[in-house]
Amino acid sequence: xxxxxxxxxxxxxxxxxxxxxxxxxxxxxxxxxxxxxxxxxxxxxxxxxxxxxxxxxxxxxxxxxxxxxxxxxxxxxxxxxxxxxxxxxxxxxxxxxxxxxxxxxxxxxxxxxxxxxxxxxxxxxxxxxxxxxxxxxxxxxxxxxxxxxxxxxxxxxxxxxxxxxxxxxxxxxxxxxxxxxxxxxxxxxxxxxxxxxxxxxxxxxxxxxxxxxxxxxxxxxxxxxxxxxxxxxxxxxxx
Amino acid sequence: xxxxxxxxxxxxxxxxxxxxxxxxxxxxxxxxxxxxxxxxxxxxxxxxxxxxxxxxxxxxxxxxxxxxxxxxxxxxxxxxxxxxxxxxxxxxxxxxxxxxxxxxxxxxxxxxxxxxxxxxxxxxxxxxxxxxxxxxxxxxxxxxxxxxxxxxxxxxxxxxxxxxxxxxxxxxxxxxxxxxxxxxxxxxxxxxxxxxxxxxxxxxxxxxxxxxxxxxxxxxxxxxxxxxxxxxxxxxxxxxxxxxxxxxxxxxxxxxxxxxxxxxxxxxxxxxxxxxxxxxxxxxxxxxxxxxxxxxxxxxxxxxxxxxxxxxxxxxxxxxxxxxxxxxxxxxxxxxxxxxxxxxxxxxxxxxxxxxxxxxxxxxxxxxxxxxxxxxxxxxxxxxxxxxxxxxxxxxxxxxxxxxxxxxxxxxxxxxxxxxxxxxxxxxxxxxxxxxxxxxxxxxxxxxxxxxxxxxxxxxxxxxxxxxxxxxxxxxxxxxxxxxxxxxxxxxxxxxxxxxxxxxxxxxxxxxxxxxxxxxxxxxxxxxxxxxxxxxxxxxxxxxxxxxxxxxxxxxxxxxxxxxxxx
Numbered sequence: 143x144x145x146x147x148x149x150x151x152x153x154x155x156x157x158x159x160x161x162x163x164x165x166x167x168x169x170x171x172x173x174x175x176x177x178x179x180x181x182x183x184x185x186x187x188x189x190x191x192x193x194x195x196x197x198x199x200x201x202x203x204x205x206x207x208x209x210x211x212x213x214x215x216x217x218x219x220x221x222x223x224x225x226x227x228x229x230x231x232x233x234x235x236x237x238x239x240x241x242x243x244x245x246x247x248x249x250x251x252x253x254x255x256x257x258x259x260x261x262x263x264x265x266x267x268x269x270x271x272x273x274x275x276x277x278x279x280x281x282x283x284x285x286x287x288x289x290x291x292x293x294x295x296x297x298x299x300x301x302x303x304x305x306x307x308x309x310x311x312x313x314x315x316x317x318x319x320x321x322x323x324x325x326x327x328x329x330x331x332x333x334x335x336x337x338x339x340x341x342x343x344x345x346x347x348x349x350x351x352x353x354x355x356x357x358x359x360x361x362x363x364x365x366x367x368x369x370x371x372x373x374x375x376x377x378x379x380x381x
Numbered sequence: 382x383x384x385x386x387x388x389x390x391x392x393x394x395x396x397x398x399x400x401x402x403x404x405x406x407x408x409x410x411x412x413x414x415x416x417x418x419x420x421x422x423x424x425x426x427x428x429x430x431x432x433x434x435x436x437x438x439x440x441x442x443x444x445x446x447x448x449x450x451x452x453x454x455x456x457x458x459x460x461x462x463x464x465x466x467x468x469x470x471x472x473x474x475x476x477x478x479x480x481x482x483x484x485x486x487x488x489x490x491x492x493x494x495x496x497x498x499x500x501x502x503x504x505x506x507x508x509x510x511x512x513x514x515x516x517x518x519x520x521x522x523x524x525x526x527x528x529x530x531x532x533x534x535x536x537x538x539x540x541x542x543x544x545x546x547x548x549x550x551x552x553x554x555x556x557x558x559x560x561x562x563x564x565x566x567x568x569x570x571x572x573x574x575x576x577x578x579x580x581x582x583x584x585x586x587x588x589x590x591x592x593x594x595x596x597x598x599x600x601x602x603x604x605x606x607x608x609x610x611x612x613x614x615x616x617x618x619x620x621x622x623x624x625x626x627x628x629x630x631x632x633x634x635x636x637x638x639x640x641x642x643x644x645x646x647x648x649x650x651x652x653x654x655x656x657x658x659x660x661x662x663x664x665x666x667x668x669x670x671x672x673x674x675x676x677x678x679x680x681x682x683x684x685x686x687x688x689x690x691x692x693x694x695x696x697x698x699x700x701x702x703x704x705x706x707x708x709x710x711x712x713x714x715x716x717x718x719x720x721x722x723x724x725x726x727x728x729x730x731x732x733x734x735x736x737x738x739x740x741x742x743x744x745x746x747x748x749x750x751x752x753x754x755x756x757x758x759x760x761x762x763x764x765x766x767x768x769x770x771x772x773x774x775x776x777x778x779x780x781x782x783x784x785x786x787x788x789x790x791x792x793x794x795x796x797x798x799x800x801x802x803x804x805x806x807x808x809x810x811x812x813x814x815x816x817x818x819x820x821x822x823x824x825x826x827x828x829x830x831x832x833x834x835x836x837x838x839x840x841x842x843x844x845x846x847x848x849x850x851x852x853x854x855x856x857x858x859x860x861x862x863x864x865x866x867x868x869x870x871x872x873x874x875x876x877x878x879x880x881x882x883x884x885x886x887x888x889x890x891x892x893x894x895x896x897x898x899x900x901x902x903x904x905x906x907x908x909x910x911x912x913x914x915x916x917x918x919x920x921x922x923x924x925x926x927x928x929x930x931x932x933x934x935x936x937x938x939x940x941x942x943x944x945x946x947x948x
Binding site for chain 1 (some may be wrong): 490491492494495496498555558559560562563564566567568593594595596597598600601602604605608611612613614615616621622623624627631
């Protein structure tokens with residue numbers, strides 16, 4: 143416990159800061175190198191995706207419980223959903239997953255133009271998904287099919303008499319349908335916002351083969367949005 | 382010796398507290414230490430609000446009948462006490478304050494992996510807190526902190542604020558959890574292997590896993606409850622064909638793991654308190670470390686023990702009861718190892734260690750009563766009585782809060798650069814210990830005799846014990862105010878803290894000044910020893926100062942000095 147130790151402590155501080163000068167601009171100061179920063183960001187995104195799965199899992203459990211109790215009602219009610227539109231949207235989302243994967247692929251190769259176009263196509267496909275979803279919703283609302291107490295099926299269209307779907311627990315099916323697809327749709331909108339932001343940055347040339355972390359992370363996010371739909375579609379529309 | 386040493390050994394002029402001084406520099410900081418301090422102040426306010434509500438609850442129960450408030454007001458007061466304490470204080474508490482401050486330093490890192498996300502999580506927490514306080518003043522919420530349907534779906538619409546608040550505050554918890562997991566995986570200093578992590582780090586790691594896996598479920602539960610109230614979707618409300626037991630399953634799927642979010646960090650703090658003040662490595666390091674992870678995972682499989690009387694199937698109840706016993710094993714491993722660490726150690730009775738001892742005593746009572754409640758037949762008798770209330774407070778207040786206060790004393794010199802007054806701190810610790818037991822031990826007896834929870838009134842036979850409990854709450858409050866006074870006093874009058882007043886071996890003590898520089902360490906530490914290798918850490922006791930501040934300055938040497946560097 144010598145007192146002489148203390149006097150040296152300030153001397154070592156001079157060199158601090160100088161060593162950071164050779165770091166690339168995108169590297170935050172608390173990371174040692176770009177790999178560490180990229181790995182950390184990617185791991186953080188994977189953990190976030192796990193929370194997304196658990197968020198939806200609560201709704202999947204609600205679906206499973208009510209389906210197990212009233213399988214015949216769920217079977218009956220699901221025939222009101224248009225599997226062709228749902229199938230179309232499945233294809234649209236799968237295609238958008240391909241284009242977002244391609245956008246990551248191209249920026250890894252340093253191809254900025256291809257990154258831009260693939261992002262743009264992904265955004266357009268996401269918008270197509272929402273437009274289709276909008277028409278699906280409107281067709282339901284028209285006949286009094288809402289989530290919750292507004293549920294009052296009525297009217298006839300395409301030879302389907304909606305009134306005969308006014309059966310106990312059909313309300314629960316459609317409540318779960320609207321909440322799950324609604325929250326999924328919200329995620330699609332968030333995805334569109336994120337990718338529009340990426341599009342602007344890509345246009346400005348912010349990304350390169352050395353740094354494309356936001357593209358990769360948004361791509362991961364977009365895949366989870368797609369995967370959740372892959373489960374929603376058969377559960378809601380097909381069975 | 383110590384007088385002259387600490388006089389010469391002053392802290393460097395520039396540290397994380399004073400290198401920028403404006404209010405904006407605090408509000409916009411991404412420094413994990415400053416964010417920790419911001420959480421400390423905010424959570425102290427929340428704890429004060431929740432504590433005042435608790436005192437009101439106890440004051441109403443001082444005498445039978447209406448003492449200061451009627452049943453409706455009473456229901457609102459205990460509800461808000463529960464919500465503020467659980468969601469706004471206990472869940473963030475240790476990870477947000479001490480985790481933020483200490484964890485990156487234990488890892489030898491400059492900051493957490495995502496500093497901006499860290500700041501965002503603070504503001505998200507504030508938004509959640511604002512929603513809760515708005516609900517508190519706006520309107521008559523008397524559902525209890527558990528929001529059980531169908532009552533919550535038909536009660537005052539102010540419940541909507543609270544469900545939104547829990548949802549929002551949950552994001553803060555998730556962000557912090559993700560940040561800490563990634564930080565522990567990716568930001569460790571060279572040489573800091575998993576087996577050299579501090580036990581505090583291990584327990585924060587386990588906590589973060591629970592936060593990430595459980596919190597989204599309460600989020601979606603609150604969303605569904607929100608829609609149940611807004612749209613009457615009929616999922617939870619039996620009048621609409623819904624299932625209230627499903628709500629309980631959802632709620633406890635989060636809220637049971639959530640009690641491990643609250644207590645696991647306390648286990649970590651206690652390990653940090655026991656080792657340096659016994660001058661021994663924590664006995665069974667690997668078992669203590671992995672028992673945290675075991676508790677985190679087992680904690681997901683026991684939620685049904687809150688629902689033994691809900692009408693869930695008997696088979697489920699038996700399984701949940703059995704797994705509840707299993708939780709006792711890793712928890713017992715911890716307690717036994719802490720006690721073993723003290724055996725033949727050189728015990729140094731400083732305030733943080735007194736809190737650790739308090740923790741051991743109180744948490745053991747809390748843990749054992751928990752096992753009792755996990756027994757099917759006994760739980761039928763004790764369900765929804767003061768026995769449960771007391772058990773929960775022994776774990777949460779006697780466990781988490783006592784550990785948090787102990788940890789705060791331990792890290793106070795590092796956080797503020799000041800020493801607190803040892804004598805008044807010890808008096809406060811004694812008041813808290815006595816006041817706590819006087820408050821909550823009578824409740825164990827009351828509960829076993831049938832006093833139900835959440836009642837504002839009781840029969841004459843319970844009057845004596847209730848009065849003792851209320852008087853205890855005043856002693857407890859006094860103790861907590863002495864702690865506050867002691868800390869505030871130290872900020873003004875406290876002696877400057879040496880960089881390692883406890884002779885501890887973790888990096889924040891050995892390689893950083895008190896208070897630390899804005900970047901924690903002068904040079905990135907290279908770790909060559911475990912967190913509790915007091916005898917092997919030559920650099921602690923003969924440091925040349927080159928690696929930040931490796932010298933040790935004790936205001937009083939431990940009774941048995943660690944081996945000197947002469948060898």
